[in-house]
Amino acid sequence: MDKKNIDWNQYAIETQAVRSGHHRTREDEHSIPIFATSSYVFDSAEQAALRFSGESAGNIYSRFTNPTVSAFQERLAAMEAGERCLAFSSGMAAIMALCMGLLKAGDHVVSSRSVFGNTVLLFQNFFAKFGVTTDFVDLTDSSAWEAAINPNTRFLFLETPSNPLIEIADIRELADIAHKHDCLLIVDNVFCTPALQKPLQLGADIVVHSTTKYIDGHGRCVGGAVVASDELIEKQIYPFLRTGGATMSPFNAWVFLSGLETLAIRMKAHCENAMALAQWLEDKASVAKVHYPGLSSHAQHELAKQQQTGFGGVISFELTGGRQQAWQLIDKTRLLSITANLGDVKTTITHPATTTHSRLSEQERLKAGITDGLVRISVGLENVKDIKNDLEPGL
Ligand SMILES: *Cc1c(COP(=O)(O)O)cnc(C)c1O
Numbered sequence: 001m002d003k004k005n006i007d008w009n010q011y012a013i014e015t016q017a018v019r020s021g022h023h024r025t026r027e028d029e030h031s032i033p034i035f036a037t038s039s040y041v042f043d044s045a046e047q048a049a050l051r052f053s054g055e056s057a058g059n060i061y062s063r064f065t066n067p068t069v070s071a072f073q074e075r076l077a078a079m080e081a082g083e084r085c086l087a088f089s090s091g092m093a094a095i096m097a098l099c100m101g102l103l104k105a106g107d108h109v110v111s112s113r114s115v116f117g118n119t120v121l122l123f124q125n126f127f128a129k130f131g132v133t134t135d136f137v138d139l140t141d142s143s144a145w146e147a148a149i150n151p152n153t154r155f156l157f158l159e160t161p162s163n164p165l166i167e168i169a170d171i172r173e174l175a176d177i178a179h180k181h182d183c184l185l186i187v188d189n190v191f192c193t194p195a196l197q198k199p200l201q202l203g204a205d206i207v208v209h210s211t212t213k214y215i216d217g218h219g220r221c222v223g224g225a226v227v228a229s230d231e232l233i234e235k236q237i238y239p240f241l242r243t244g245g246a247t248m249s250p251f252n253a254w255v256f257l258s259g260l261e262t263l264a265i266r267m268k269a270h271c272e273n274a275m276a277l278a279q280w281l282e283d284k285a286s287v288a289k290v291h292y293p294g295l296s297s298h299a300q301h302e303l304a305k306q307q308q309t310g311f312g313g314v315i316s317f318e319l320t321g322g323r324q325q326a327w328q329l330i331d332k333t334r335l336l337s338i339t340a341n342l343g344d345v346k347t348t349i350t351h352p353a354t355t356t357h358s359r360l361s362e363q364e365r366l367k368a369g370i371t372d373g374l375v376r377i378s379v380g381l382e383n384v385k386d387i388k389n390d391l392e393p394g395l
Helices: 013-019 045-053 067-079 091-102 117-130 142-148 171-180 230-244 250-261 263-282 301-307 322-332 362-367 384-394
Strands: 084-088 108-112 133-137 153-159 184-188 206-210 224-228 287-291 314-319 348-350 374-378
Touching: 013 067, 013 250, 013 263, 067 084, 067 224, 067 250, 084 091, 084 230, 091 117, 091 184, 091 206, 091 224, 091 230, 108 117, 117 133, 133 142, 142 171, 153 171, 171 184, 224 230, 250 263, 263 287, 263 314, 263 384, 314 322, 322 348, 322 374, 322 384
Parallel strands: 108 133, 108 153, 153 184, 184 206
Antiparallel strands: 084 224, 206 224, 287 314, 314 374, 348 374
16 A cells, blocks of 8 residues: 555656556555456445445446556546546547537537547547537637637537647637636647646646557557546546446556656657757758747747647658658658657658548648648657658658
């Protein structure tokens, strides 16, 4: 057990990351064990009844209670400065659970246009079937957000920074707009992680994660999480997890627990490499524009400085030579991984127009600023000199 009943809010994120969440068992282990058990045994019929009714706390069945998953949930809640966290089988499962828990037929959602493609499809193709309508607005246009809100709007949904143009939304301003109209603000915090940005402290009501990205950090497991107030989780989200069952496995929770331990130090290194690479790219003749909030040329550089404690590990840039030069640059790399995944210790490179955003029409794509010459790099932890050398031949 814990030496003392520690209030993790008193500690810095690096300390929360390595210490919180572990309730030592009678075996006195130093590292959090994987509880590979689907169910739990009760002392008596009466105890079983009390557990099921919720009158007594404790494990019941691993669809909704598992000590390794609970440790992960406690740790991420502490790091996001939230009251409670629930883990899910993927980032999309976490977003689906939010929708299932919060929405009913006739409700309305306002979402940023620049969110993960499957999030758009979830709203547009699936929740629309159940009578939930969604309007999509420009991430950085706060008057468009407010204008899109109806009396039946339940929540606003956004990612900041966005993918792949790394635009920044003012979380505090949008939280105020949401609350003025009795809506919730949900922030997908995948790009920054709590190491660089804490949306709940800026007024957001709910943070959602794909733990597949930086929280794992090594490209091994798929997972997701939701962090919010005790009340929102207990009344609206947990009942759906318990019944719907998109549960995180204890093995994956164990991998993500160790990912969290090094998150702050990795994010710092990702940011340093990304900054150096962005500055280097900005000086290249074949690069028309670099999108990175750490550069003073970025439209929301000042907002990023206020809202985030680092500028993140993802950059995108436009080549003057269009799609042909973009593909050539990608194909000439020897070290970098050609994959759409991000948040890995290994640098990844992708051409959004023909991969992650290829399902959009050309008109929609150009409206979203995703030109044929745009390349996105999720900067890893290799030595930045080697990353530059790998890109040089294609530039
Ligand atoms: C990957 C990703 C998701 C979806 O997460 P999965 O774990 O792949 O289901 C959601 N939002 C963002 C910003 C992502 O990058």
